[in-house]
Amino acid sequence: MTTSRRIQFGVFFQGVNFGTIWSSDRSGSQYDFESFRRIAQTAERGLFSAFFLGEGLRLREHFGRIHELDIAGRPDAQTQLAALASVTERIGLVATQNTTYNDPYDLAKRLNSLDLLSEGRAGWNIVTTDNAWTGANFRRGGYLEHADRYRRAAQFVVAAQRLWDAGADGVGTPVSVADQLVSFEGPAPLPPSAQGRPVLFQAGDSDEGREFAASSADVIFSAHPGLEDAISFAADLRRRLPAHGRAVDELKFFPGAQFILAATDSEAREKADWVTRAQVSPQTAIRFLEPIWGRDLSEYDANGPLPDIDPVVEEVDGQRGSLFQGRRALETAREWRDSAAAEGLSIREFVIKRSSLRTFVGGYSSIADRIVQYVDAGAVDGFNVSPYLVPEGLDDIVDGLIPELQERGVYPTEYVGSTLRENLGLPALGERAEFAA
């Protein structure tokens, strides 16, 4: 494979999650601008290629009530990134923005604007969030069947590209789009930035999601950080590229991952114990099961075994945010119960184990060695790190891990360019296959 012998980092500032510890006296504010500035500037000190913000457009609920246990409350991604653009110089600024509850003209214009404000450092993580439940906050209400969301996404992205490309011909160049799910007529709003147009990231995982990534994304933000998994995921995606007229180096892989690091392996393991217990409180462990069981489980002890009752399977509609898993509840519950019983895990231990799947735990040196294996396998271009503490969560990566990686010659020692596209090692726009209109 033609991946360069290098690894990069991005930071995924999650905003809404249980992975970020809020209960420690080392936990800072999750919403003050200073926390964002500190994380972004630390990442830039560590030569990270990108700073990501996630998106979720409705507060999650648990049994009809706002979910209380996890961190929630985040800024509008592009507004926050515009603010960060003025206090950073090189790091890419990537906004997760969905194609279902945004308007193509408006979103394309704002992304173009962010790209110009940051002098060519903007990226768009394209997501499709399509549940009716989120739609209750938007003009159209809930709409789009599951089958249609990637159709709209594909049409939406082509439309955005057309507006951006028309901008290169001159602001005001008319663009007319008449697809089934996206249609409008408007003038190109802005000229292109130094990188031509925002870099496109994609984070879907279904077959349609992968096909969409193969057709449209520059970078895939995957949920497959395990080595074998990452190799087969990359192989699957690369197999799909030729059908879209694309070369293998046109798609980069950045799996999401968590790093728990220390000077030695044993210190790191101790730290991991603290981190995972702080992430998964007894209440969080119980709440993790409840959507599957479809009922209140608060009478169960988080330190005891998984509930021996079967889930309530009346229509769970999957419409209430990612906490609700829906359809396969019965199977899932049995599978979880059996697996926990086989390993002798309590509810809390089981949840900790499941939610630590994307975690690298170890001393700086041994994790650096493991990362070299990824580089050699050519399956990963970078890791998108979710810090477990805000705002200090990247310090050990930047100060401890990165020097080890640099010593091994697999991490950059400076930003190679000034735009996100350059720093990711993506081909310049003129050199790559264009999108079919």
Place this chain on the structure above:
Amino acid sequence: MSDTPFAVALELDADGAHSPSGAASGTLSPRRLAARGAAAERFGFTAVTFDDSPLPVADSVARLDAVQRAAFLAPLTSAIGLVPVAHVAFSEPFHVATQLASLDWASNGRAGWIAAASGTTREAAAYGREALSDDDLRRERDDVIEVARRLWDSWEDDAVIQDAATGRYLDADKLHYVDFEGESFLVKGPLITPRPPQGQLVVVAPADTTGADVTLVTGSGPAEITDAASRARAAGAPLVWAEVEVVLDARAVSAARRLDALGSWTDAGRLRYAGDADGLVALIAGLAASVDGVRLHVAELDVDLEEVGRAVLPALQERIGFRSPRAGETLRDALGLERSLSRYATTAVKEFA
């Protein structure tokens, strides 16, 4: 109204107000934006405003998104108010409310919002929508202001509790559905962003808008402005600002000569002042009897920003006690507006459907 601090806001769009659709070469440069924002703060303007439009002006002059421009300046400044236009006709009210709340967080409470509505056939077409009548636009603006205000209240100030004992980060009783049902849209809520530092952002809007904090009035002379101001107050406007166009004698060239050189300046129905700094001080001091502030649209930012900052603001301090905002102060503080509790805070009964 005598204890209301007087505001002097500056419109920072393009290269100045004379030719917003002219050769606005600098309007896309973040560096120039940063320099102008820093200069406006250094001179002590109360706030800067940022115009915007759904489509490029005159089809050829591009603008960076106004909310983003304001956000970009937020970490580079610490006292000045940042007041972008955000359009309401075709945008998503939920996104607009979130963007503005985020601007308030990024600026530690210095954000305002000029609620603008425009809905021509061409603008509508870019959004795949139908054109809106003036009545529709007024209604839409009122509705979007109302829903934004509800959303900014939808998190009580102390909704984030971080209670390790019960494992709860949030208190759901302090988060509220807004259940807004407008003429053309519904919004459930709550916002996805915690309550902004100011609680409620400072909402600025033209006359005949419901729910604004500051009403912008226009008139071709002081008398018209005084009339418009009293009509606005009668309609319940808490604060009134006059729109004033300015071109000053500068760099040894008289305002009249500068205007000649600049060419014709389209009449926007605003009071226009051309002359020396003293005359502008006298004009503003006179207006201060009937309005709470002025918003200046200077002909050329590269010239007039400094001229007003250097020669007019200090004189207004002496003459009418104008005071520049201090670092750390919120825009509401600077304007003498109270910070209110969330409207939902006093009725904190369980209202979960």
